[in-house]
Amino acid sequence: MLFPKSFHFLFLTFFLVLKLSAQDKGKLMPLKNIINDIEQQHQVSFNYTEDNIVNLQLNPPKRSLSLEQKLQYLAKKTNLSFENIKNKFINIYKKDNTVQKICGYVFSGIDKKPIENANINSPNIAQVRTNSDGYFELKKEDATTFSISHVGFITKKIVTDKVDSKNCIQIILEPEITELQEIRANAILASGISKNTDGSLEIKPKKFGILPGLIEPDALQTMQQIPGVNSLDESVSSINVRGGTHDQNLFLWNGIRMFQTGHFFGLISVFNPNLAHTISIYKNGSSAFYGESVSSVVAISSTPEKAEKNSFSAGINMINADVYAKYNLSKKSSIEISARKSITDFVETPTYKEYFNKVFQNTTITDFSDKQNINYRSDKKFGFYDATLKYAQKIGLKDQIILDLITIKDNLEVFKSAVAYNINKSQNNILRQQNYGGNLSWRRNWNNFNTTKINVYNSSYELFANQESTTDQNVIQENTVNNNGINLENNHIINSKFSFNDGYQYNEIGITNLEQVSNPDFYRKVKDVLRTHALILEGKYNDTLSRIYFKVGTRINYIEKFKKYIVEPRIQFSYGISKSLNLELLGELKSQNSQQIIDLQKDYFGIEKRRWIISNNTTIPIQRSKQLSLNLFYKKNDWLLDIENFYKKVSGITTSSQGFQNQLEFVRMTGDYEVFGTEMLIQKKMNHFLTWLSYTYNHNNYLFSNYEYPSFPNNFELMHTVSWAGIYEKNNFKIALGTKWSSGRPKTSPDLSQINLSDPLLVYNKPNNTNVHIFSQVNISSTYKWETTNGIQYKLGLSILNILNRKNEISEYYRISSLTNSIEDIQTFSLQRTPNISFRVSF
Template structure:
């Protein structure tokens, strides 16, 4: 046969064979991907990790038996349009379409050293921070939804002495010393219903990271803690939506893919309290307004009637995602939070037009971010943001025929540039530059007599930082060390802040941890008068002027040891924190120091202890914290230390969760010792126009005790639609907890004791659908 004939014969046989192979392949029946995964796990002795929605409705042909694992993964990738990323020899992650460096980046994720910390969805990372994944979140006592700022109070060392999410105390710090970030944007308002409901919708918040110490140098401000919330940042290419309601608000959210490269995420929530009166709203109303002008009708000698009250809140969040290329990502964010209260007042003998009192609080935030994957090692991000906060009030005093307008306004403009370089499997470097311009103004005008004041401060800060993260080859040692330098233009001052996070695995069961940091911040909150802003939102934001309002600086360190074996976790962490540069006006004194302007500091020393045992369907834990928190003001109490206003020495929680099929139950008991108070002297000097007090904070309120219960049940309505119902009872035993006591002088000279009490028995129910 000629060479030409041999060539044609070869071509004919090739195509016949290819056609036969193609026919055989296409004759195979496609199977659900989940079934194929189970067979491959047994065949190759491997484990696949994935989200249920990632593999849902995905099908593929069963790969041929003779194929290697590598060829199987390539085949399935082409069949399903999913990524199959090998983490190591035995673990493979299945994810939706991502950038071309996803394999490398996935391997660089921070190590989780403790999973299901207290409940499902909470974990502890190797750098010491606590991570909450809201999609995987289980259940906590008293909560039927994953309220971000309520949930973190289950962690040791974090509580709110007055039950408000706008007053979270992390290891003895005040709320304004927490840096609260929403997708990298600083937030100045954290609560709805003036502090009883978190202002951040959890259903588009993908995860929350809480750092009590040893934070990354990427974060400025927040001398007490960092609460970093992030929304989903990847394109799911699936339509997901949900809606629900409870006895306080109704909400909805949606993730809508516009095409293969763009997606929009939207969430909205609004209170229903101005339409429906519920037992939950009744309890919240009593709690928030019990010490306000709205609830205290006596003004002077006239009887004042308050009525026609209307209160509502809402929040709207939007995120636009655009993957320009596989290596370039653009993100745009928008968030608005609003609370509004109006009510009429008139004297009981006045038939004229009532006077309208008003309180409006809102936080607006927007920004965009550009992310660039240069190669498998280098990633850069650039973010520009603006956040604005406004608190306004109009208050009428009928007895004196006086009207007061108050306004506290914050404008924060910032730029963040960051670069991350993965040197190798063990070393990662971060570096960056940040600029912020913060403008805060406080205005007040009063008639009868006419008076007006306006104060405006501007602070511009330039920051550069560098940081190295190291993980040993054996994964037994993790270290992160960094340095941040802040330059404040107005004061021409540099602040150098080293940070350190170190953990070492002593054995398979024991891990030792050391955290330390220096920080500074120029923003804080003060109280001028207890009835500012109708007595509901008394705190107003101010800026440091490096004179009577200094820059706040902190030094803190912590050492911890953790034992984790057979789902038993025992953890102990000792800490010390020094905060310098606080003002007495920022501490909310209601004793002899109420109108004193002094500069001082406080020191907190303590220990957090936790024991958590998990079973297949049951988790229980006992946490206990002891701390001593003392002030030191040169101009107060003769310079002698005295207890901090939020010096809660002992705190304990005993709780458990139980899951059986689609039913989740949680029950918990919360206890802490009473916070300090200052009693009036038993014998007062009649010639003195002010109340005389004993030694500051030398007495304490009664202990706080609260029992909470919650339950949720999941329903599968259709293949695409799920639903859940939930019920909870806060303060199940209806215990009266006094959370604050102060004193005022009546017109006849008697001293009046005023008590603020906690929420009573507060039921709530919810219903949600997701599709």
Template sequence: MNVASLKAQTIQKEKQPLIAVLKVLSETYDISFSYVDDIIKNKEAILPEETLTLNEALEFLRLETQLDFELLDNRFVVIKFKKKKKSDFRVQNLEEIIVTNYLTTGITKLNDGSITIKPKTFGILPGLIEADVLQTIQAIPGVLSTDETVSNINVRGGTHDQNLLLWDGIKMYQSGHFFGLISAFNPYTTKRINVYKNGTRAKYGDGVSSIIDMHLPDDIDNEFDAGLGFNLINADGYIKVPLSRNTELQLSTRRSITDLINTSTYDQYFKRVFQDSDFSKGKENRNSISQNETFYFYDIAAKFLYDISKKDKVRFHFLNVNNNLNYDEQSTINDRDEALNSKLSQQNLAFGVTYIRNWNKKLSTTTQAYISNYNLDATNFDVINDQRLIQNNEVYDISAKLDINYRFNNLFKINSGYQFSEVGISNLEDVNNPNFRSFVRNVIRSNAIYGETEFLSNNAKTKLTLGGRLNYIEKFDMLFAEPRLSFSQRFLNHFRFEILGEFKSQTTSQIIDLQNDFLGIEKRRWVLSNNNKEVIRNDNQIIYPIPVSKSKQFSTGIHFNKNKLLISAETYIKKVDGITTRSQGFQNQYQFRNEVGSYEIKGVDVLLNKQFSDVISSWISYSYSKNQYTFDNLNDGNPFPNNADITHAITFAGTYTNNNIKFAAGLNWHSGLPNTEPDVNDDPIDNNIDYQSPNSNRLDEYLRVDCSATYAFNISDSAKATLGASIWNLLNKNNIINTYYTLDENNEINTVENKSLGITPNVSFRVNF
């Protein structure tokens, strides 16, 4: 096709900002663009016709913009200035993307070891019809959930509280709706998610296991965007509207429909979440009946963007995540009816403001301040024992940070900054029979400075990021350094070698005092480190040691990528010191122990990902790991398996994408979790169960097959609809995800088994404008 015909097909359209054109082309041709912001600044172009091939569209843009559009691997387009004479040539130093369709479209692996997920261009994964943020990351090798929830994500053997979750730079303390089965973050207003398993940037504190950094759109493109949708659990809507040339409002909301209508999906979720809670136990008790239950959740997110000038920008952030459960417990005692209301509410409220200043082409600063407030509140009535229990767990996190970026030249850039945080956590327990009240509140203030240097060679084959973070905790007078390392070297064109390392720490953790805390639904409560060396007894209270958790991790990897075939292998070792038994959820002989120890995990993650043409992608991943605890005062100081120790894990999946149809199917298998069984010779006459060696047994293997499909079609010129359907656990496999033992009133040992979700269908319908 010649130049004249190219122009003829687009001559009737008006020019628009180039960034808006690139956004449309990314979705139309399923490609990614990489560029330096200054290159496309103030550039305009006509949107090419959809009938053009990708190469024809890029050629048209070359003529329109006088820029060079270089297509790499049919998926990745680098935008550069056109080459001039040698003396005028400006080398553009760009971040190298290793794999653009990592597992599926919208998931990208970068050469710093991180993985980026873009829900807007997300393809499809087995069992998912929407880009649930925290479900999607579990497709990454080394990331899984031992109990199928997004509120218990285990990254390389760590517990969920060891993951740092950031929403537009704000730390979040609640991650799930439906008490862990659904991500609390709306994917339709999330632009990208950066996931770090190791080699974390120096600007990140906390998160000794991983960083999950979610970003909303941050540029004003003066385009209207909106959508509405529902599935068998919730309905949602979002809107992105330009209020003026330099202001924009982003708003989204989601609410469950579970208190309005019962569906098969809701029934399965309800059975899964409440199977081992006080709510279900009340129903099982013949003298007590739970009724009139109401459960719902919702979230509201808002972001206001204001470009004060070409150099100054300000952003305001708001998020409210909420879960609520109410139920009446009715009982008949001595021919008298008793009915009392038990309830549980969980909320994370966040406010933030960000100011961005671009001083010149080389220097920019970002200043942010935020407040994140988490509140877990429960009232539990036991009508049979005439007892009322009130429990509350509240977190206040106030933080301010300054981030500085300076680019020396095309080879080197520096990132440095300062962060102050004040975290206050309170815990309340109030019992009326017998009378007991305990209220504990602790506060930790910390200061941190950080800096790192990044080098990226002109040919993008070598990348080195070297930095560190210096933390000072005022309360404990603790000063400690955390070095960070990320090195990547491409060789023989298609191979890449990688080294990652980091030291990290955190002062917050989640513990379980009793398994029936907070109605047995949300057992974990947030606590702060106290840095005590021994048990302290004060005012009839016992304060157990909770150290500052510290981690060390090192990993190496080699990756081969050619002809849409990726072979990746990573080996790692990670050690985390300063964990407590109460943070690990023991339900054996160590359930009521309060000891301090560590865990060490060694493992290998292997991935084989092959794309056949442009419509079929398949992958198989395998993870091997050995994860062990060491507590000086437990098991004679000898190591024993971690509660999250999964020795072998295999995922096999495939996706098919052709025009508007997407289909995915996959299998997840892993070896059984550790388990501690009672001693076969035990006769529990002392009202205690004698156990075998800790975690010396294993549950049965876990197996789950999922599938999903979506179909997109146009309702009108400005409206596009998507219909989706999925089945979770297609084979209805009866997976046991936890087993523990109790004594009944006859001093007999009962076996309690927590089961995974059974076969769970879901359908969805969305309209985007």
């Protein structure tokens, strides 16, 4: 029974083979039809020109043959070349073609799929586009170089001498993640300052032009030119962004949180202006990777975007001298150092004298009594310095390690002696403020679409005062902060429009406050530590064609000590209504666990009287903020108009953090402040001339529900602020003239109707019931740069602050004089006319 079945099977097989053989040896078929059959059978795609296969007919190859065998068969029968690329694409060209051609395939670097309609451009040929398979070809003799471009991808340039004309090349185009360049302002306020699509302002110090009163790109001085940013006492250590206090701003230098921001107790920024490469300022809508602030974020990075050449520069002005050096140790490693020191040890310039008078007015340094039978003599010694170091090392093609170090120090020594009743007494008082920081970061590019960055950081801050008195009393005060942590950040590019970031942050902050008094003896030392974990998720969609930018993220904080979770969502939305007009919506919820308070106005000599403390979640709450802003940005024909309306509310503030010098000075309670306003900037550029006018309206109220006056104006309210500047830049010469006008800050007047002048006791009206006088100031600055034939550059700068020498009142309060037993009106004034000259050499 088995034999007939086997016989039938063999007979059937033999019959089918004969049938297939007869089919293969049947009628001639057009080559194009044969190619279509092979494409369907083997799932491949042929690329060819019609001229090469037209009118060619032949017997089709056997279907049972492999793909390679069929290509060999066709090549033998047609005298054509068949190039097989990964069993997916097959190129057909003539063997005896004397004209050399270049062919290739263009693929996306994201998903490796073919890119259709990519543009192949060369000066000598008409534009060529890729087909649906990403294929193109052109004559080699027509193009020595050509470029491949497509919307959403980085353009690639190809040199034909390096291309093998026998084989098609495979070209990968990497995605281009771009911002909305159509409406980005390349120069806002001054050259080197631009506005990003995420709402932040970016300053490039090395491209910085000039601003009135500034001859160097000081980050914190420049920041005060931005609408909505003020400093009521002209100090970079007291910057108020939309009604907030200075400590509510987050200042980062290469990922290190800085607790000291000013030299000369606030008149000069601690950040060397000749060092920073990028400064990013966020008034609202900051990234979820930024925590520990309820106001603005100022992130300073001294890491260049691309490798730079060796360089050296040195400069001097009427306050300090500095040096900067960048040296490439190898192709993959470099070192960068900077150092700056005050020159007050050697000379007291007119600038120094004006700064000194401004900083130390109404403090214990200058508040010596001249109404007693005591002959006082005082000798003051002041100095500061800062230094930074950066070491960068690339490891292979994917890894980079960067080490950043910074040290900052201000030191004041005051020697006082007095002769009273033929008895000599002397004092040696010391005030020291310093901040050290370090950050070690590792960055790895896993591929073109995934990057990981890890950094470990530490920041240590100290404020120390040793104050002696003629009554043999010695007072020591110390405030120290130790902040360290680790950050992990992953960046993922999903496609040319969408990217996703995630990360984890651990932060530990410890703050110690010490007070020690002799005669009578008193000692108190309090240390608090807070540890926080944060999980960050953030997604970004950026479509340059439809002009839509949307970034949303959230930060989930967990505070170990309080076992408390705080969720902080952030949003940035931007829509380009046209190429000239843009609408922007920003919003955020943020929190902050540390703050600065004032116990007594004469602490630390009354100069840097604020000290850092940590929230205890009861009497010192965690500060929370919510903010929303709507912005309209227009830029066309060198005109720029920027209008932003905002609302902001901060809860959990304490009276001791607000610097009250009225009936609330010794009252301890918690509350909120609420601010809304409008910020406007109009700017016009005409050839080498740039002019702008800004206006800010700021309505800011405290909310203390348990106080007899539950609502009254904020100490940091400036209801109206107007600024104007005219800037001229041509070649190497720059000059800027500008003025700033603002309504006076609030103050509290005494209620004279309830005060007995014979035995006065201060009784006040409602808090902040009136205002100090209007502030008005005119500033000018100019720089000139020239270069010698051997490449050495020189730069000379001149600035004058308050050129009209106007006496501007910046604060006013009242007290009972212990000498006269009368009410004293204490006023503090801004800088008088203050010149400054700088000179710099670089190569």
